[in-house]
Amino acid sequence: MKKKLLVLVLSAVMAVGMMSGCGAKSDTSDTKAKTAESSSAKEEETEEQTECELEDGTYTAEFKTDSGMFHVNEANDGKGTLTVKDGKMTIHVSLVSKNIVNLFEGTSEDAQKDGAELLEPTTDTVTYSDGATEEVYGFDIPVPExxxxxxxxxxxxxxxxYDHKVSVTNPVKVEE
Structure with a gap:
């Protein structure tokens, strides 16, 4: 009975979170109509897109990619740890090996420009279902939305x- 209630409550929390979403745009049509305020309204809209309505804290979330070679380690069931602090989101994912040495939030073209801030790996230890452990690289990836x-x-x-498309979905708050 307690498990059913917990599942029901978590489902409701997830549904509310998905409805409110992160990065929801506000209606700035009145502001955009005024030429003098047009550029500042666009800047505010961009800021709102990167802000998150999730409360600060730690969540588990699904990390999906467009590649069979670049994905979360099977020991973590396709999920990473999403951290929300001051409205900014970052997901930590442990990969399958140490073959990916850097990541960049953006395109490969931008990653190769002077001053590009590359994401450095962490060394993570994953434990598989058979009890075996392995050291792999992990990354803290900023999540815009x-x-x-x-x-x-x-x-x-x-x-x-290499360029890839990724997404972060279904955050579930980790109980402290």
Missing amino acids: LDKEFDVALLGKKGVW
Whole structure:
């Protein structure tokens, strides 16, 4: 009975979270009509897109990619740890190996420009269902918006950049 109630409550929380979403745009049509305020309204709208309506805290969330080679380690069931702090979201994902040496939030073209801030790996230890452990690389990836694809470029051991689309969905608050 307690499990059913917990599942029901978590489902309701997820449904409310999905309805409110992160990065929802506000209606700025009145502001856009005024020429003098048009550019500031666009800046505010862009800021709102990167703000998140989830409360600060830690969540588990699904991390989906467009690639069979770039994905979350099977030990983590396709999920990462989403951290929300001051309205900004970052997801930590443990990958399947140490073959991806850097990530970049954006395209491979932008990643190769001077001053591009590359995401450095962490060394994570994953534990598989059979009890075996392995060290793999993990990354803290900024999340601009939930439930929407965004660009992530990766650099492999061979020094070649690859473009990918990723998304973060279904955040579930981790109980403290």
